[in-house]
Amino acid sequence: xxxxKTSIIRSLVCCLHVFIGLGSYAQTSTPPGVVVSHFPASGRxxxxxxxIAILPNGNYVASHDLFGPEANSWKxxxxxxxxxxxxxxxxSRIAELNQFWSGLFVHNNALxxxxxxxxxxxxxxxxxxxxxxxxxxxxxxxxxxxxxxxGGMGYHTSTVPVLxxxxxxxxxxxxxxxxxxxxxxxxxxxxxxxxxNLLKAQNWLSTNKLEIDxxxxxxxxxxxxxxxxxxQGQVLDxxxxxxxxxxxxxxxxxxxDGKVAEFNAKTGFVILPGATxxxxxxRDPKTKIYYTLTNAVxxxxxxxxxxxxxxxxxxLSSKDLVNWEKRAIILQGKNVAKHGFQYIDWKFEGNExxxxxxxxxxxxxxGADNQHNANYLTFHRIKDFRxxxxxx
Numbered sequence: 256x257x258x259x260k261t262s263i264i265r266s267l268v269c270c271l272h273v274f275i276g277l278g279s280y281a282q283t284s285t286p287p288g289v290v291v292s293h294f295p296a297s298g299r300x301x302x303x304x305x306x307i308a309i310l311p312n313g314n315y316v317a318s319h320d321l322f323g324p325e326a327n328s329w330k331x332x333x334x335x336x337x338x339x340x341x342x343x344x345x346x347s348r349i350a351e352l353n354q355f356w357s358g359l360f361v362h363n364n365a366l367x368x369x370x371x372x373x374x375x376x377x378x379x380x381x382x383x384x385x386x387x388x389x390x391x392x393x394x395x396x397x398x399x400x401x402x403x404x405x406g407g408m409g410y411h412t413s414t415v416p417v418l419x420x421x422x423x424x425x426x427x428x429x430x431x432x433x434x435x436x437x438x439x440x441x442x443x444x445x446x447x448x449x450x451x452n453l454l455k456a457q458n459w460l461s462t463n464k465l466e467i468d469x470x471x472x473x474x475x476x477x478x479x480x481x482x483x484x485x486x487q488g489q490v491l492d493x494x495x496x497x498x499x500x501x502x503x504x505x506x507x508x509x510x511x512d513g514k515v516a517e518f519n520a521k522t523g524f525v526i527l528p529g530a531t532x533x534x535x536x537x538r539d540p541k542t543k544i545y546y547t548l549t550n551a552v553x554x555x556x557x558x559x560x561x562x563x564x565x566x567x568x569x570x571l572s573s574k575d576l577v578n579w580e581k582r583a584i585i586l587q588g589k590n591v592a593k594h595g596f597q598y599i600d601w602k603f604e605g606n607e608x609x610x611x612x613x614x615x616x617x618x619x620x621x622g623a624d625n626q627h628n629a630n631y632l633t634f635h636r637i638k639d640f641r642x643x644x645x646x647x
Contacts, residue, residue: 358414375409427480
C-alpha cells in the first residue's frame with residue numbers, strides 16, 4: 256500500500272464514540288480509528304513518536320518518526336508531518352524532516368516541533384508559520400539547536416506535553432550517555448520565558464539532571480517525563496518508571512525559577528496504572544481534573560511481560576496526580592504479541608479528546624512485527640469524556 260493511498264484513507268471507526276464496556280474490536284485487516292500513516296513490517300522501519308496539535312484555524316497536524324533496523328535513526332532520522340482539514344477524517348502528508356523523538360505544540364500562533372535531531376543526538380526545536388508545511392532548520396544556537404550532543408552525552412525524549420505556567424514554557428527531557436545500555440536516563444526539565452524567541456538556545460534554562468536510584472527497588476530507569484502543574488502550583492516532571500510491575504510513576508519537583516530538580520524518595524513514587532509504559536498527562540481546564548491514556552493491563556492479560564503488554568488503552572483520571580481511577584477501556588486488541596495502542600499523544604477539544612496512537616495491528620501484509628514495532632499511526636476521538644464514570 257503506497258503512502259499516498261494511505262494519506263486519504265477509509266476508516267472503520269472515524270470518530271470513536273466511547274461507551275462504558277465498548278472498546279474491544281473484532282479482529283480485522285485494518286485497525287480501529289483513522290489510518291494516518293502505514294509502514295508494513297517488511298520494511299523493518301516502524302512507526303514511533305506519535306504527536307498531534309490543533310492549529311488556531313482548527314486544522315489538525317500530526318507527526319511520527321521511524322525507528323528500527325532500516326530507519327537510519329542514528330544518522331538521518333526521519334519525521335513525517337501530516338495535516339487534516341476535516342477534523343481528522345482524512346489526512347495528507349505535508350513535510351518530511353530530519354528529526355527524532357519529537358512532539359508538536361502550538362505557541363503564539365506558530366507550530367513547533369521539539370525533540371532530538373537523531374537518536375541520542377542534539378536537542379533541537381523547529382518552527383513553522385504555515386501550519387507545518389515548511390520549517391526552520393536547527394543549524395545553530397540562534398536557529399533551534401538548543402543543546403549539542405557532545406562529550407559522549409546525547410539526549411532522549413518523546414512526544415511529551417509542554418506546560419505553560421509562571422510565564423514560562425516547560426518540557427521534560429533526558430540526558431543519556433551515547434551508546435550506553437538502555438535505562439541510563441538522567442531526567443531534567445527545560446524551560447523558556449514564553450515571550451522570548453524559542454529558537455535561541457541562550458533563552459532556555461535546564462535544571463540539574465537526576466538518575467533513578469536503583470537501590471530503592473522502585474525501578475531501573477525513568478524516562479519520558481511530563482511537565483505538569485500539581486493542585487498546589489508545584490511544577491513536576493512526572494515520569495514513566497521501568498518497573499517489573501505495571502503501575503509505578505515518579506514525580507520530580509521543579510523550582511519555579513527552572514533551575515533545580517529535586518526528588519523525594521519517600522513521596523516521589525505514586526501508583527499510576529500502566530505507568531511502566533509512556534503516558535501523557537493534561538489537566539482539564541474546565542474541571543481541573545487530570546486525565547491520561549495508558550496501557551494498564553487488565554486481569555485477563557496479566558502474567559506476561561507487563562512492559563510489552565500494550566494491547567489495551569485505558570482512560571484514567573485524578574484530582575491530585577497521586578490517586579488515579581480508571582474511567583474506560585478505549586481500545587483493545589486480543590493479540591498481546593501483535594496488537595498495541597501505545598505512546599498516545601492527545602489534546603482536549605471542547606467536550607472531546609482527540610488522540611493519535613502508535614498502533615501495531617493486522618494488515619494485508621501479515622500484520623505488525625510485534626506489539627512494540629508499530630505499523631500504523633492512527634487517529635481517534637473520545638466524545639463527552641467528562642461524562643464517562645469511574646469503572647468499578
